Amino acid sequence: MSDRTHYECIDLRLGDELWRLDDPDTPRDMVARLERHCEFCSACRLRRDLGAHLSSGLKAKRLTLPVARPSSRARILFRWATGAGATALAAGLTMIAILPPVSSRVFLHTRAPDDAPAVTRPVSEEIIAGGNPSLAWTPLEGAREYEVSVRSVDSEFEWTGTTASADIAVSDEVALPQGQRYRVTVTPTPSYAAPSGSLRSTFRTGNLRAVAAYRLASGSRSGRFVGLAGALALLTGVLGMVVTRRR
Amino acid sequence: MNHDSQHTGEQKLAEAIKSYRERRPGADDQLLGLIREPVLESTRRFLGDDADWTDDIVQESLVATLRYLDGETEFSGDLVGLSVTIARNRCRDLARWRGRRPQAEVESVSEWLADPQQNILDKLVESELFDHLQTALGHLGRDCHDLLRALFLDEIPTEDVRRRLGLSTVQGVYYRKAVCLEQLGSVFQGLVAGRSRDETGHGARMPREGASE
Numbered sequence: 001m002s003d004r005t006h007y008e009c010i011d012l013r014l015g016d017e018l019w020r021l022d023d024p025d026t027p028r029d030m031v032a033r034l035e036r037h038c039e040f041c042s043a044c045r046l047r048r049d050l051g052a053h054l055s056s057g058l059k060a061k062r063l064t065l066p067v068a069r070p071s072s073r074a075r076i077l078f079r080w081a082t083g084a085g086a087t088a089l090a091a092g093l094t095m096i097a098i099l100p101p102v103s104s105r106v107f108l109h110t111r112a113p114d115d116a117p118a119v120t121r122p123v124s125e126e127i128i129a130g131g132n133p134s135l136a137w138t139p140l141e142g143a144r145e146y147e148v149s150v151r152s153v154d155s156e157f158e159w160t161g162t163t164a165s166a167d168i169a170v171s172d173e174v175a176l177p178q179g180q181r182y183r184v185t186v187t188p189t190p191s192y193a194a195p196s197g198s199l200r201s202t203f204r205t206g207n208l209r210a211v212a213a214y215r216l217a218s219g220s221r222s223g224r225f226v227g228l229a230g231a232l233a234l235l236t237g238v239l240g241m242v243v244t245r246r247r
Numbered sequence: 248m249n250h251d252s253q254h255t256g257e258q259k260l261a262e263a264i265k266s267y268r269e270r271r272p273g274a275d276d277q278l279l280g281l282i283r284e285p286v287l288e289s290t291r292r293f294l295g296d297d298a299d300w301t302d303d304i305v306q307e308s309l310v311a312t313l314r315y316l317d318g319e320t321e322f323s324g325d326l327v328g329l330s331v332t333i334a335r336n337r338c339r340d341l342a343r344w345r346g347r348r349p350q351a352e353v354e355s356v357s358e359w360l361a362d363p364q365q366n367i368l369d370k371l372v373e374s375e376l377f378d379h380l381q382t383a384l385g386h387l388g389r390d391c392h393d394l395l396r397a398l399f400l401d402e403i404p405t406e407d408v409r410r411r412l413g414l415s416t417v418q419g420v421y422y423r424k425a426v427c428l429e430q431l432g433s434v435f436q437g438l439v440a441g442r443s444r445d446e447t448g449h450g451a452r453m454p455r456e457g458a459s460e
Contacts, residue, residue: 004293005440006433007339010315010332011324019425023418036318040311042336047425047432053380054431058399062377065392065400066385 007043015044078240085233092227096219101126117194119184119201121167127214130178130205135186136167137199143188153181153202178205256281264326267316279309282330289331293338300341308334343439383434391427398424 009015014037020026021034038045057063101123117138122128135148148168151158157177161168170176182205187198206214216224260281266274287305294301312330316322384392397403397411398420409417 004342005339006436007336008332010329010336013324019418019421022421022424033319036315040315040333042340043432046436047428050380050432050435051424051428053376054384054395054428055399057377057380058395063381063384065396 007041007046009043010041011037015041018044018047021048074240075244078237078244080237081233082237082241085230085235085237088226088230089234090230092223092225092230095223095226096215099220099223101215101218102221117199119186119199122184122201122203124201124203126203126218127206127210128203129208129211130176132170132172132175134167134169135184137186139166140188140193140199142190143193145189147187147189149185149187150176151183151185152177153183155180157182176205178207180205260326264316264322267313268322275313278313282312282327283309285327286330286334290334290338293335294341304334304337304341308337379435379438380431382438383431386434387427387430390423391430394420394423394427 014034017030018034018038020030026034038048054063058065100121117140118124119135119137121134121136135150137146140146145162145164146166146168147160147162149158149160150170155177157174157180159170159174159176161171176182182203184201184203185198186194186200188194191197260278263274263278263281267278283305286308287301290301290304290308291298294304308330311333312326315329315333316326384395387395394408394412397408398405403411405417405420409420412420412423414420414423
């Protein structure tokens with residue numbers, strides 16, 4: 001259809017050089033050839049004349065150019081921020097879920113040095129889901145075996161086990177009731193392997209919401225940092241994209 | 248065989264052009280004899296049933312071809328293609344004219360056809376011209392908008408525009424402007440012909456630097 005409505009250039013060797021009319025460095029004879037070409041070529045004359053009409057129309061405000069939207073660079077940046085933010089948020093949440101939480105012991109003023117032997121999982125005052133948790137502690141030099149006791153502060157529940165390694169899982173035959181506070185005592189044999197005869201800690205069991213809230217508040221510091229940065233980037237990206245789309 | 252006859256035809260045409268440029272007696276008739284047939288055939292094919300104007304368009308196109316040749320100090324292009332294209336552009340003008348003014352007087356059409364400098368813009372009233380231009384502007388890409396704004400509205404020096412676009416020469420700026428105007432012209436012609444945006448298929452991107460250089 002355009003074949004019947006759109007002009008064709010009569011001599012493309014010159015038509016392709018039409019832009020040189022704007023160039024002040026174009027030799028005079030070339031300018032003369034191009035201008036003469038325009039006299040005969042409807043396609044090139046149209047292009048040249050439209051340029052002139054466009055210039056006068058814009059200056060006289062009879063024509064307007066569409067309002068510039070935010071640069072594509074900004075849109076790309078917002079899109080990138082959204083993607084990177086979502087990825088970082090997911091990575092942060094995964095780290096919070098997988099890595100050990102920060103022990104409240106760190107924030108307490110204790111006389112024990114940071115590298116003193118201790119129960120390492122659950123960390124002090126950690127909230128876990130209950131069931132059959134795994135317990136772990138710092139291996140003690142000279143200890144042949146360990147006697148582990150988990151006792152509820154709020155009920156009669158008590159479980160004991162013995163192991164030669166520095167970790168143990170609560171037996172499948174019992175399950176820690178939810179919503180209770182527990183005290184863990186690890187006593188090595190011989191008992192002098194531990195500085196004070198045994199290692200002690202406390203933790204709690206709770207429902208999923210309580211566990212998630214605890215993890216968000218006390219999860220791995222690096223995980224929380226990555227997650228927070230991701231959430232901020234995601235928020236910025238989404239808001240930026242919404243604003244640029246509205247414009 | 249075909250190749251040989253084509254070669255002979257090109258040779259004949261080159262000799263005829265040379266004779267015409269040397270102003271030898273009868274050279275114009277000889278040259279016109281070589282290009283008349285393809286122009287006539289192309290015009291007939293374009294106009295179809297509207298054959299009343301075939302002879303006028305062919306005649307005007309041949310005259311325009313000779314005038315074009317007169318102005319070129321050295322012509323090495325395709326003269327047949329050039330004359331056929333002139334004729335086809337005149338056919339487009341005629342079709343547009345008749346589409347817009349079906350009751351036009353025969354005499355005025357003849358006069359208009361005889362003037363090679365007439366074109367589509369002359370036949371549009373100013374308001375219609377700007378309406379179409381405004382619509383066509385909306386079909387251009389953002390790169391073109393930015394460039395046209397910088398050159399026509401903000402009147403930023405070409406050198407500054409070049410730097411802003413990251414081009415190595417100002418010629419690249421001129422070339423890009425020409426490409427934008429070409430796109431504008433194409434959309435514009437589609438609008439004048441009453442075609443939809445989808446058919447025109449515009450909004451093309453800017454060429455990369457160096458496409459012209």
